[in-house]
Amino acid sequence: MNTPGTILRIPQITKRQWLRLLTHVFLIFGCFIMVFPLIWLVSSAFKPGNEIFQREFSLIGSRLTVQNFIDGWNINPTYYFGHFMMNTFLMVGLVVIGTIASSFVTAYAFARLQFKGRKPLFAFMLSTMMLPAQVTLIPKYLTFTAFGWINSYLPFIVPAFCATQSFHIYLLVQFVRGIPKELDSAAKIDGCDCFSIAFRIIAPLSKPAMFSVGIFTFMWTWDDYLNQLIYISSVDKFTVSLFLRSLMDITSSVAWGPLLACSLISLVPIIVMFFLAQPYFVQGIATSGLKG
DSSP: OOOTTOOOOOOOOOHHHHHHHHHHHHHHHHHHHHHHHHHHHHHHHTSOGGGTTOSSOOSSOSSOOOHHHHHHHTOSSSSOHHHHHHHHHHHHHHHHHHHHHHHHHHHHHHHHOOOTTHHHHHHHHHHGGGSOGGGGHHHHHHHHHHHTOTTSSHHHHHHHTTTOOHHHHHHHHHHHHTSOTHHHHHHHHTTOOHHHHIIIIIHHHTHHHHHHHHHHHHHHHHTOOHHHHHHOOOGGGOOHHHHHHHTOOTTSOOOHHHHHHHHHHHHHHHHHHHHHHGGGGGOOOHHHHHOO
């Protein structure tokens, strides 16, 4: 409590504190702009259909309803929405497994093994990262057509097991190079061959990078609409992306409520997988590999 005659001192805000405050305000505003479409999606999924695009904008409707989710789940007269979710999980799961396995084996060869032409092959692999995907679109389609793989998941699964993702290989190569080579020497003294070293020593230490590759592959494959549109034509093999696009029929009115509800459901696996795998991003390997 201030006594009579004392002066109340107001703390001075320094220039650095003002700058930090403005920085936080700017970041919060930018974050809100980036997240607003997701907020609008969640809000609209629980609104009645006639209130989604009303003139007076409001994030909260007159009442909350789950009818959009029920209608969206049963919107196709032949297949439930869960059928297309299972198709996507099947394809994406195999692509993730194949990409991780093939990329790790290739990365281990580039990072640890000495063979003729290793550096030119690695440089050629890196150069493919600069090649736009549209350039190889027609050659790949003609090749897969000759193999009879059109209207199946083979154009996605088979290349995944053949280490065709240069970015993931490069990511794993850089990670494996950071693992001390003394571990390889110690394993060779114990009688391990290159396969045992790769899968019993290097692979466990490379889990953070493998999870990163898995997350990237999962997100890119799950959201890939163009390639799925090119190679898949049967409705029973539709993925979530193709099914959601099929609901936007220009010849009839669009049921926006069920469409937005299904779109929200399709985002849940990506969000769940990211948060479940997030702890592996911060795992170290240097000290854990040298312990004991």
